[in-house]
Amino acid sequence: MIPDPLPTLSRVFGFPAFRGVQEDVVARVLAGERTLGVMPTGAGKSLCYQLPSVMLEGTCVVVSPLIALMHDQLRAAEAVGIRAATLTSADQNRAESIARFRAGELDLLYIAPERASTGHFRELLASAPLSLFAIDEAHCVSEWGHDFRPDYRLLAPLMDAFPDVPRLALTATADAHTRSDILQQLGIPQDGLIVSGFDRPNIRYAISPKANTTKQIADVIAATPGPGIVYAQTRAATEKLAEALGRSGRPTRAYHAGLDPHIRQKNQADFVASEDMVICATVAFGMGIDKPDVRFVAHAGLPKSIEAYYQETGRAGRDGDPAVAHLFWGAEDFARARQRIGEVEPDRQAGERTRLAALGALVETAGCRRRILLKHFGEDRHEDCGNCDNCLGSPDAVDATETARKFLSAV
Ligand code: ADP
């Protein structure tokens, strides 16, 4: 008999119901079955292991790629009374966390993937009661994914040493190829795959060639009240844009890893609290930030991949109200991307080239953007969406196609 998770959902998390496929994922986890959940950003992936971690005996070991992200998760878990700890090089209280872990006093233990390689860590796991392995951002295990991290390859051998502990892999962004690779790499059966719908119908997609990018983004800002994120490709660009766009009168800040930590944190906190702020950021911004009322995301240049585009635009409109995602791209973006591909290891170049071509097809199309986007994630749509620039008859559409074709022919 699998225990009913609903009472815990409401008592611990304060939610009256599961969202989407959360229920199916949690049911499999509680039944001890290996599972891969593919759910868009904001769908509530964390709950899929946090809830079982409270219900099951022992500790759920969570693998997460970024220390900053882990600490956000830790705070959120502790805020609802979950007994959690992180085990990273940045933690001063490691000895205490290890003692709590061994004593079975933790629901969650967050670790970075590189821990997995040490024999020492394997011994530690063997000395504590385990309930579950949760692998967040699981696409990092696949070379087909958009963010391959070699350390993720160490996780399968580690988990294999504990064959009775169930496994839950989670990712927001994986195309069909990447999904089957994740299943194989992490030893999860085909029928353990649970995919939720990817459509974000309240987000209006628009994609235009760059002309005067600052002016184009200023127009998006002027037309869109409410908080917004402008993604730029370099730290210098975020600062320059913040300065130029701030002249419109909307409060505008920059955010990137090179800022003084106090300023960076303040800019982030002010943005989260604000109802009209524009933040000009590198793509690191947004991970782990829970701000439901972002009304627009503008890209001042080509994102890294369709997965990255989907993830970054997905930070808009999490409250379900209308939101806009406007991407501005130029020939030089494709040139730079091609150059970058030339620099990666030879056996990864084909995959990277396929990824760039997919992005090219998205910017090139004169048809429905959403159909292309959803098709990329394995969802076939027969109807046009009526809520993207092409469906709405943007005057840019024809030009964009011409320009894109010229530069894509060389991809
Ligand atoms: P993801 O990792 O999939 O991007 P998160 O786990 O960060 O998403 O969750 C996004 C937000 O959704 C969080 O604020 C979380 O509290 C909320 N959430 C998760 N599950 C539910 C639910 N069943 N009902 C209401 N809100 C939920």
Ligand code: MG
């Ligand atoms: Mg998450």
